[in-house]
Amino acid sequence: MPDSTLGQGDATLWWIVLIAIILLVAVMLFFWMKGRRMAGTHVFRASRFSRGNFLFPTQVAVNAASIVHFTPELFGGREQSIHMAHVASVLIDRNLFFSNVMIESSGGASPVRCHGHKKRDAIEMKRLIEEFQSAYYRDRQTHGKTDQA
Numbered sequence: 001m002p003d004s005t006l007g008q009g010d011a012t013l014w015w016i017v018l019i020a021i022i023l024l025v026a027v028m029l030f031f032w033m034k035g036r037r038m039a040g041t042h043v044f045r046a047s048r049f050s051r052g053n054f055l056f057p058t059q060v061a062v063n064a065a066s067i068v069h070f071t072p073e074l075f076g077g078r079e080q081s082i083h084m085a086h087v088a089s090v091l092i093d094r095n096l097f098f099s100n101v102m103i104e105s106s107g108g109a110s111p112v113r114c115h116g117h118k119k120r121d122a123i124e125m126k127r128l129i130e131e132f133q134s135a136y137y138r139d140r141q142t143h144g145k146t147d148q149a
Helices: 008-034 119-148
Strands: 043-045 059-062 066-072 077-083 087-094 099-105 112-117
Touching (some): 043 119, 059 112, 059 119, 066 112, 099 119, 112 119
Antiparallel strands (some): 066 077, 099 112
């Protein structure tokens, strides 16, 4: 009569495979959570297939007051923000697949550099920055004139 029970070696092998699969899923979930989208309406996330963004894709959030560049790291993350009034220029370097964006500040501090954005995202980022800057200075002029009167 054939013995249908698993031997001790077979059971150990199945436990090792199960633990390896659980660890792999946990690591994948960790990196997926680190790369999730920031809150906000105008958030641009770099492609994971671009240089330096495979595990931790960089993100840029553009709003009416500021630009926030966030890069997650293994523990924590690096965040850099520039107020809309301090943006001097926006440079888009379009490559074959992705675009690189460099946002320079008028204060001369290190510019915000982000690699691997879709071309249309880079163009939209620049358009939004210019639109918010125009609105900022237009509102500033109208409030300045009403204060003088």
